[in-house]
Structure formats: C-alpha cells, structure tokens
Amino acid sequence: MTIPIISTKLYMPPPRSNVVIRPRLSERLNEGLHRKLTLISASAGFGKTTLVSEWLAGCGQPAAWLSLDEGDNDPTRFLTYLVAALQTIAANIGKGVFAVLQSPLSPPTETILTVLLNEINTIPDHFTLVLDDYHVIETKSIDDVLTFLLEHLPPRMHLVITTREDPSIPLARLRVRGELTELRSTDLRFTPSEAAGFLNQAMGLNLSPVDIALLESRTEGWIAGLQLVAISLQGHKDATSFIKSFNGNHHFVLDYLVEEVLQQQSESVHAFLLCTSILDRLCGSLADAVLLDPSTSGLETLAYLERANLFIVSLDNDRHWYRYHHLFADLLRQRLHQATASSKGDEGRGVAELHKRASIWYENHDLEIEAFHHAAVANDVDRATRLIEGKGMPLHFRGAAAPVLNWLESLQTAVLDARPSLWVAYASALVFAGKLNGVEQKLRAAEAALQGAELNDKTRDHVGHIALIRATLAVSQHQVETIITQSRRALEYLHTDNLPVRTATIWTLGYAYHLQGDRAAASQAYTEAIGISQAIGHNIITIMATIGLGNLQEADNQLDLAVDTYRLVLQLAGDPPLPVACEAHLGLARISYERNEMDAALQHGQQSAQLARQIENTDRFISCEVVLARLKLAQGDVADAAASLAKTSQLVRQHNFRHQMPEVAATQVLVLLRQGNLAAAAQLAQTHELPGSLARVHLAQGDTAAALAVLEPMRRQAEAKGWEDARLKVIVLQAVALHEHGDMDRAVQLLGEALLLAEPGGFIRIFVDEGIRMVGLLSEAAAHGRMPDYISKLLAECESGLRPAPPAKTLIAPLSxxxxxxxxxxxxxxxxxxxxxxxxxxxxxxxxxxxxxxxxxxxxxxxxxxxxxxxxxxx
Incomplete structure (x- = not known):
C-alpha cells in the first residue's frame, strides 16, 4: 500500500495579477542560482512564498515545489513528498524509491538519498526545488536529510527554503564556502515606494504620500500588517484619522486588525473563517462537511475570500484547493477556541466536533492518514482506533507507523486498557518500527485487558493477532516450536477476513517448517502467502515468502530457478533495496560461488553483508561473513579466512546466535584442515556434532573406513527426507572416500551419480574444493566415458585451482x-x-x-x- 499523495502540496502558487514587482529581490535570487542554497527566513507575513513564486514564474527555469505541513515531520512521508515534487519536473525520478519508502524495513535514509541524488544528477537542465514553510519541521532526522542533500547537491540543482526560523543545518559552513544566499526580514520589508505601490495599486486605495510613509514607518514595511491595514481601511471613510490612531508593535497591531477585518464580514463568512481554520488546506466540499450549514456554499465562499484578498492562497490552477495565510489561520484558531469556550462553557468540545467532521470527509475520500490525524486531534479514540484498524489493512501497515505510535504513546493506560485492540496495534506498530524490546510488555497488557471479555469474533481476532506478533518475535530467534505454536494459535483465532495478519501468519508457519526441514510444507505455505499478499498489496510478506521459495529452490539444486527468484526479490525490494534484500544477495553469492563465478560471488556477498547490518537484532550478517570466508579460502588466502572466521565466531557468542555456530564451525574445520591442524579440526567437529566435517577429518587422517561409516547414515537421511543439496554433498564425499579406500568401481559409480545431479545446475566448486583427490577421481570417471564434456570442464577448473603459486622469496636474514x-x-x-x-x-x-x-x-x-x-x- 502507498501513502496517498495530496497533489496540491506540489503546486507552486500561481502569480497574482496585482502583485508588487520587486526587481531588487529578483536580482538577489537570480544571483543566488549559482550557489547551493537560497534561504528566505523571516517571521510570518513578510511575503516569502509570494516572492519566490513570482520570481520562479519569471526566471524561465524549471522548478519543483513542496508546501510543507506538520504531517511532514514523519521522515517517510517527507521523503515521499520530496520524490513526488521532483517528479513534477522529471517523471521517472525516484520511482524505485517509492516502494522502499512504504516498507517498515526501509534502508537508512542516506542510502535512499544516495540513489535519489544519482538519479537527480541525470536531469539535463538546471532546476530549482522549493521547500516552502520549512519551520513546521521539528524532526532532527529530516534536518539531517536536508544537510546530506546540501552536502551532495548535484551541480544543476538549486534549493530554496522559506521559513519563519532558521533550520538546524550547517548554515555557517555554507556561508564560509560561499554556497548560501540569504534574504531576511530587513530585505523583505516593503520600501516606501513598494508600500505605495501595494497600498494604492494592488489594494486600490488612494492614500497620500504622508499617510503611506506613516503606515510604512508604523509597520516597518511588514507586508501582512500593511495588508491588514489596507483591508481595514476599505471600510473607513476617514483614512487619515484611522492611520493616525494606529499604533503598537506587530503582534498587538495584528490582533487589532484581525478583529477589524472579521467584524466587517458577514456572520456567515465569519463563521466560515473560524470553523475552517482547523484545516491545513480546504476545498468547497470539505468546507461544507465541516460547517454543516446548508445556507453557506463552501465553493462560493472560497471564491469570495479570494476576491476579497482575505489571506487565502490558491493551491492549484483550477482554484479548487486553498489554504489560509498561516498567521491568519493561527489567529483564527485562537479565536475559534475562545468562541467555543465562551459559548459552550467547555473549551475544545466544539473544535473537536469540527475535527471529527473533517475526519469523516477525509475517510470518505480515501485519505485515511489525514482522517486519522483529525480524529486524533479531536481525541475521538473510538474513531481513531477504527481508522488504525483500517479497511482490510491496518494503518501502520501503510507507512503510518510513526503517527500511530506517537498517538498511542500519548494515551493514558486506562484508555488503552478499555480498548485491547489499541494495545495490540501498539505492539504491532512497534514491530513494524523495529523496536522489539517493548513488544512483549504491550502484548501482556493486551491480554490483561482482554481477561473477562466476551469471546466473540472481535476479541478472538485480537487473540490471534497477539499470537502472530509472538510468532514474529520467535522468527528473529529461530525458535521453531514457539513459531509453530503461536502461528497455529493465530490461525485458529484470527477472523477469516483478516487477510493481512493471516497472510503474515502463513509466512511465519512456512518459515518454521523450513527450519524443521519439512521443505514440502514450507513451499506450500510460502506459495499460499505469496498468492494472498500479492492480491491485497502486502508487499513485505510477498518479499519474505519469495525469499523462502528461493531458498527451497536452491536447496533442491534448482539453481537457475533460484537465481530468477532471488532477482525477483531484488526487483520487489526497490532501489535502494530494503535491508531484507540481503537474503537474495546471499543466495546469489552462494550460487555464484558454486558456479565458480568468484567476482559475482564477492559482489553479492559484500552487498548482502552491508544490507544485513542495517537490520536490528538479526543474525543474517553471520551467514554473509561465512560465504566471504569461503571465498578467501577458495582463493588460497587461508590466514585471512581463519582470522575472519575467528571474528565471526566471537560475534556469534557475543550476540548469542547459537543456531549459527554450526555453519561457522563447519567452515572453520575446512580452514584447520587446510592448515594441517587435524586435532583442532576433530575437536571442533565433535563439539558441534558436524558429521560431514568429522568425515573430512577422518579422510585427512587416512581413516577412510571411519569416514565411510559416518557418511552412509548421512546419505540415508538425506534421501529419506528428500534433501537434494545434502544428498549431492554426501555422495561427492563418499566417492572421494571410496576412491581413497581403493574401491574404484564404487567410487566412479557414485561420482557418476553426483555428476548427473550436479550438471543441470552448473555445480563446479563442490568438486573443485576437494582438491587433488578429485582430479584423480574425475580422470578415472573420464576413462570410463562418463559425461566427457562436464568432466573436462571440471578438470580444467581443478587444474587452474591447483596450479602452484610462484615460489616465495625468503629473507636472507631476519629483520631486527x-x-x-x-x-x-x-x-x-x-x-x-x-x-x-x-x-x-x-x-x-x-x-x-x-x-x-x-x-x-x-x-x-x-x-x-x-x-x-x-x-x-x-x-
């Protein structure tokens, strides 16, 4: 599911017909185009937005516009709108980023920005990006996004920021480097000539030079103040007397003038202004829904407000969406609260009702995140709860985990206890945000709140969701029995219509079957999960289940099919990829290694390790390090492989990833055997109960009978369970052992069986890694006429791998x-x-x-x- 884009946030305000031309400021802005940033920082009412929009309309350069609001404090939402703004000038920019941003497991912001900047750099023309009203941003991580963006800004891109206060970015460094143009209150104030043009031409007044000079002095060129004065003067016959009686600083003047403006409006317009002030943006039908006044037309009133220049800004060329001047909106809201408090005797109740009506309108127009925002502000807990649950897909499954968590954290325990579903949503949102430590506490609170409740469809569904969350926690720890128990409990209790949660449960169950070695059951579960998740747009489950299928295909030696599946995962994971794409890169690294494509194996292994380390509380980077160590060993770098595995083993113990130790230890045995340390290899194989490794130790010791005794039951087990990968490995090792044992016929027979299994997948390293012993065995098989082309290729690879390195020089004497x-x-x-x-x-x-x-x-x-x-x- 995607975050709905409100297109009006991307519209540059259209030029006004009665605007005051300000060439001195336009020249400053033009001069700043060769620098990275233009910062226009001043308090409200200084015409920042108007100045930039008028300048861009005449500068002849493409521009992207993003009007920010408080909802953009969520980093995912901010980046989504940032990409959407850029797409207004280059439609293909950031398409891969969108899918990544909708996932709860998105990669680090710098990774996303790096990909985005590389794409921006392909735009052939110089362009400007405007971030309007940046002062609403209070999130440090978004300031960090802006800092990174400026540090690496493409040469053809220019950034403009309008704000009431300086952003928390390294402005001093930009000044020193000559990369910053600044316009502040002293620059933006109307000069006497600009004030005269505004008052007499734009506002249609006929004031004397003396009156204009007095107003300009009293307002200090403050554009909003002059505008308010002009509107007030339109209702006064004696302008000079009014101007002479006018005094006070900006804030008091503004309070007085707003009262003057509002008092001159009709009762219906006055009510319209107050009630719709709760909206960040409004259109006719939304205004109608908030007012519930059949005698007032929202569309007609908005048209009147625009004609009357009553601090309203058109957001699109169709004159459909509008917003109030921010300072005007702030004051309207203040008076709205005062009016509701005095009329109802209970401040806020009337305002809450307005927010509730706005929430209903947004929901009816499929803007559920905005609907949730207004329900939360209204403190309408029941409505907000229902919106979180969503229409078939919980709200926090759709990129709104941050606002949902923020609201839930603000609620008192008693409110949560009265609604167990909120405790469940709380735990689920924490999982999506990767904050696992507090999840179990929330689940227990949910269960306590459910005690004594009637067991109906709704409460049963809560019980099932709790079980799924516990199963998900167990997945991170590879706790098979817990995963199965909780997953089956979830499917037993979850409502049949709760497809998002049921699909996630099917995947966790498939994962448990996979861990158990029941590959058929795992494949069936993964396939079912993919079918449902694709139908409902549950992207993360589609990815996870597809990864599972790729693992199974790889285990069945269907390497071509597995490669296609892993590449599909990379497509689904977006660009930059979700961290979970580490699994696909890891699979491709293993397959590339097996096919002796060492450069590709190294590339995928490194990418896998990099992505895996971005996931909290995960052990996946351990498997990546093992693959990279195998690469070093294959290339003859035994010492480096040993050092790498020693470090990896320490990390396993440090993080208590015990289930990963056998994989690490098996590779360490290979290194020890290469080093000739048979005793240590034997001890390690016995400690971790690694029969295959123990068989290798016996072979190294020359005890072929002992090796064969270990390998035979391993083969029977692999065949009984249908484990094709294990079967191939043990047959190859059996053939080598029989060859060493002197049973040439049986050795060649088994090798022929292994070749038949391996050739379709293009296996190479499984033979080459056996070294000199495999050369003789392959030569014997070739003499028997078995698969000559495949054997010829394997012998060539073996000889290449066994070719001795140039003799090393030695010191004639040691260095002191x-x-x-x-x-x-x-x-x-x-x-x-x-x-x-x-x-x-x-x-x-x-x-x-x-x-x-x-x-x-x-x-x-x-x-x-x-x-x-x-x-x-x-x-």
Missing part, C-alpha cells in the same frame, strides 16, 4: 625489532629525518638501518622495500 620499526615508518611515508626525530636516533643510524633492511629484502629503494615487505607479510 628496530629494523621492523624503521620499516613500518618508511611504509607510512616518513623521511629519514622524520624517522630520526620520531625514534630519537642519529640520522646516520637511520640510514644504516635502511641499508640493512634493503640488503635483507634484496631491494634497492624504499618503494621496493615496502612492496617486498608486504609480500612477505611483514607489514
């Missing part, structure tokens, strides 16, 4: 401790004099050490010494 220290400083680029100062040695002594080092390394100069030392592992 002091010589090693000098060598390290040489490698750091220090001169002889710098080394003498660092080590408190005479310059002649340093030169002597240099000569000794060069002689022992058999080189002539510094660069050669450093290269030689690295080759020998001295640096």
């Amino acid at each position: 401790e002091r010589e090693l220290t000098v060598l390290q400083l040489i490698a750091q680029g220090l001169s002889n004099r710098e080394i003498s100062e660092r080590l408190f040695l005479a310059l002649s002594s340093v030169k002597g050490h240099n000569q000794n080092i060069f002689g022992k390394l058999q080189v002539q100069r510094r660069t050669e010494a450093v290269a030689r030392a690295r080759e020998l592992g001295l640096l």
Whole structure:
C-alpha cells in the first residue's frame, strides 16, 4: 500500500495579477542560482512564498515545489513528498524509491538519498526545488536529510527554503564556502515606494504620500500588517484619522486588525473563517462537511475570500484547493477556541466536533492518514482506533507507523486498557518500527485487558493477532516450536477476513517448517502467502515468502530457478533495496560461488553483508561473513579466512546466535584442515556434532573406513527426507572416500551419480574444493566415458585451482625489532629525518638501518622495500 499523495502540496502558487514587482529581490535570487542554497527566513507575513513564486514564474527555469505541513515531520512521508515534487519536473525520478519508502524495513535514509541524488544528477537542465514553510519541521532526522542533500547537491540543482526560523543545518559552513544566499526580514520589508505601490495599486486605495510613509514607518514595511491595514481601511471613510490612531508593535497591531477585518464580514463568512481554520488546506466540499450549514456554499465562499484578498492562497490552477495565510489561520484558531469556550462553557468540545467532521470527509475520500490525524486531534479514540484498524489493512501497515505510535504513546493506560485492540496495534506498530524490546510488555497488557471479555469474533481476532506478533518475535530467534505454536494459535483465532495478519501468519508457519526441514510444507505455505499478499498489496510478506521459495529452490539444486527468484526479490525490494534484500544477495553469492563465478560471488556477498547490518537484532550478517570466508579460502588466502572466521565466531557468542555456530564451525574445520591442524579440526567437529566435517577429518587422517561409516547414515537421511543439496554433498564425499579406500568401481559409480545431479545446475566448486583427490577421481570417471564434456570442464577448473603459486622469496636474514620499526615508518611515508626525530636516533643510524633492511629484502629503494615487505607479510 502507498501513502496517498495530496497533489496540491506540489503546486507552486500561481502569480497574482496585482502583485508588487520587486526587481531588487529578483536580482538577489537570480544571483543566488549559482550557489547551493537560497534561504528566505523571516517571521510570518513578510511575503516569502509570494516572492519566490513570482520570481520562479519569471526566471524561465524549471522548478519543483513542496508546501510543507506538520504531517511532514514523519521522515517517510517527507521523503515521499520530496520524490513526488521532483517528479513534477522529471517523471521517472525516484520511482524505485517509492516502494522502499512504504516498507517498515526501509534502508537508512542516506542510502535512499544516495540513489535519489544519482538519479537527480541525470536531469539535463538546471532546476530549482522549493521547500516552502520549512519551520513546521521539528524532526532532527529530516534536518539531517536536508544537510546530506546540501552536502551532495548535484551541480544543476538549486534549493530554496522559506521559513519563519532558521533550520538546524550547517548554515555557517555554507556561508564560509560561499554556497548560501540569504534574504531576511530587513530585505523583505516593503520600501516606501513598494508600500505605495501595494497600498494604492494592488489594494486600490488612494492614500497620500504622508499617510503611506506613516503606515510604512508604523509597520516597518511588514507586508501582512500593511495588508491588514489596507483591508481595514476599505471600510473607513476617514483614512487619515484611522492611520493616525494606529499604533503598537506587530503582534498587538495584528490582533487589532484581525478583529477589524472579521467584524466587517458577514456572520456567515465569519463563521466560515473560524470553523475552517482547523484545516491545513480546504476545498468547497470539505468546507461544507465541516460547517454543516446548508445556507453557506463552501465553493462560493472560497471564491469570495479570494476576491476579497482575505489571506487565502490558491493551491492549484483550477482554484479548487486553498489554504489560509498561516498567521491568519493561527489567529483564527485562537479565536475559534475562545468562541467555543465562551459559548459552550467547555473549551475544545466544539473544535473537536469540527475535527471529527473533517475526519469523516477525509475517510470518505480515501485519505485515511489525514482522517486519522483529525480524529486524533479531536481525541475521538473510538474513531481513531477504527481508522488504525483500517479497511482490510491496518494503518501502520501503510507507512503510518510513526503517527500511530506517537498517538498511542500519548494515551493514558486506562484508555488503552478499555480498548485491547489499541494495545495490540501498539505492539504491532512497534514491530513494524523495529523496536522489539517493548513488544512483549504491550502484548501482556493486551491480554490483561482482554481477561473477562466476551469471546466473540472481535476479541478472538485480537487473540490471534497477539499470537502472530509472538510468532514474529520467535522468527528473529529461530525458535521453531514457539513459531509453530503461536502461528497455529493465530490461525485458529484470527477472523477469516483478516487477510493481512493471516497472510503474515502463513509466512511465519512456512518459515518454521523450513527450519524443521519439512521443505514440502514450507513451499506450500510460502506459495499460499505469496498468492494472498500479492492480491491485497502486502508487499513485505510477498518479499519474505519469495525469499523462502528461493531458498527451497536452491536447496533442491534448482539453481537457475533460484537465481530468477532471488532477482525477483531484488526487483520487489526497490532501489535502494530494503535491508531484507540481503537474503537474495546471499543466495546469489552462494550460487555464484558454486558456479565458480568468484567476482559475482564477492559482489553479492559484500552487498548482502552491508544490507544485513542495517537490520536490528538479526543474525543474517553471520551467514554473509561465512560465504566471504569461503571465498578467501577458495582463493588460497587461508590466514585471512581463519582470522575472519575467528571474528565471526566471537560475534556469534557475543550476540548469542547459537543456531549459527554450526555453519561457522563447519567452515572453520575446512580452514584447520587446510592448515594441517587435524586435532583442532576433530575437536571442533565433535563439539558441534558436524558429521560431514568429522568425515573430512577422518579422510585427512587416512581413516577412510571411519569416514565411510559416518557418511552412509548421512546419505540415508538425506534421501529419506528428500534433501537434494545434502544428498549431492554426501555422495561427492563418499566417492572421494571410496576412491581413497581403493574401491574404484564404487567410487566412479557414485561420482557418476553426483555428476548427473550436479550438471543441470552448473555445480563446479563442490568438486573443485576437494582438491587433488578429485582430479584423480574425475580422470578415472573420464576413462570410463562418463559425461566427457562436464568432466573436462571440471578438470580444467581443478587444474587452474591447483596450479602452484610462484615460489616465495625468503629473507636472507631476519629483520631486527628496530629494523621492523624503521620499516613500518618508511611504509607510512616518513623521511629519514622524520624517522630520526620520531625514534630519537642519529640520522646516520637511520640510514644504516635502511641499508640493512634493503640488503635483507634484496631491494634497492624504499618503494621496493615496502612492496617486498608486504609480500612477505611483514607489514
């Protein structure tokens, strides 16, 4: 599901026919185009938005516009609208980003911005992006987005920010670099000539120069104040007397003038202004729904307000959507609260009713996030609760986890206890936000609130949802029995129409079957989950279940099919990808390794590790590190592979990822065998009960009978369970063991069986990794005429892998401790004099050490010494 885009937020206010031309400011804005940022910062009523919109209309450069409101404090919503604004000038920009932003497991913001900036950089023309009313943003992470954006701004992009207060971004650094143009209150104030043009031409007054000068002095060129004065003067015959009696600072003047303006309006217009002030933007039908006054037409009243210049701004060219001047709206809301308090004796009740009506209108127009906002402001808990539950898809499943959590956190415990569904939604939203630590507490509170309640369809559904959340928590810990128990309980209690939660439950059940080794049941569950999730738009479950199918296909040795499935996951995960895409990259890394495509394996392995580390409380990066260690081992870098696995093993123990230890230990056994440390390899295989690894140890020890005794029951188990991957691995190892044992016929027979299983998937490393022993066995099979083309390819890969490295040179004498220290400083680029100062040695002594080092390394100069030392592992 996607966040609905309110298109009016993306409209640049159209030029006004009676605007005051301000060439001095337009020139400043034009000059700033070669810098990164233009900041227009001033208090309300200084014409910031009008200035920018009029300038852009005449500068001849494409522009994207985003009008910000308080709802944009959610980072996901902000980025969604940012991309939508950019798409008004380049339709294809950020399409992949949208899918990522709708997911609860979106990648870090910098990753998203990096992809977006790369796409922006493809726009051929210079353009401007305007963020209007940035002062409504109070979220630090959005300030961080803006900082990152400015730091890496493409050269053809210019950013304009209008705001009432300076944003929390490094403005000082931008000033020093010459990357900032600033317009502030002193710049924006009307000059006497501009004030005269505004009052007499734009507002249609006929004031004397003396009256204009007095007004300009009293208002200090404040545009909103002048506008209010002009509107008030339209109802006074003696303008001069009114101007002379006018005094006070901006705030008091504004209060007085708003009263003057409102008092001159009809009762119906006055009521319209007050009641619709609760809306961030309004149209005729929305205004009608809020007022519930059949005698007043919202459309006609909006048209009158625009003609009367009563602080209303058109948001589109069709004159359908409008908003009030922000300061005017603030004051209208203040008077609305005063009016409801005095008339009802209970401040806020009338305002809450207006918000409730707005909520109903938004819901009827399928804008449920906005509907929820007004219900929450109205403190209409029942309505907000129903909106959270959603029409078939909970609200926090659709990119609104942050506002839902914020509202739930504001409620008192008694309110939550009276509505167990809110406790359940609270826990579910926490899971979506990745905040797992407090989930169980909320679930227990939900269960306590449900105690004694009648067990009907609704309460049963709550019980089922609680079970699903517990199953999801168990998935992160690979707790099979808990997953199955809670998933089955969820399916037992969940309502049949609750498809989003039931689909998630089917996936958790499939995951548990997968862990148990029941691949048929897992495949059936994944397939069912994909079918339902695609139908209802539950993207994250579609991705997770598709990953599961790819794992099963890989395990069945259907590598081509698995590759296609993993690539489909990457498409679904968007660009930049969701962190869960690490599983697809990991699968592709394993398959690339098996096919001896080492560059591709390394690339996918590194991408998988990077994405996996973005997920909190996950062990997936462990499997990534194991694959990367296998790559190092295959390339002959045994020491690096051993060091990497030692670090990974430490992380497993540190994070208590015990279920990952067998995978790590099995690879460590391979390293120990390569190092010739058979005793340590045997101990590790026995400690972690790794029969395949133990068979390898027996082979290394020359005890082929013991190896065969271990492998035979492994093969029977794999065949009984239909585990094709395990069957292939054990058959290859059995063939090697039989060959070593002297049973050539049986060895060739089993190898032929393995070749038949492996050839369709393009397996290579499963044979090559057996080393020199496999060369003889393959040659024997070739002599028997078995699969000559495949064997020929495998023999070529084996010989390539076994080709000895160039003989390493050795030192004619070891370096002393002091010589090693000098060598390290040489490698750091220090001169002889710098080394003498660092080590408190005479310059002649340093030169002597240099000569000794060069002689022992058999080189002539510094660069050669450093290269030689690295080759020998001295640096």
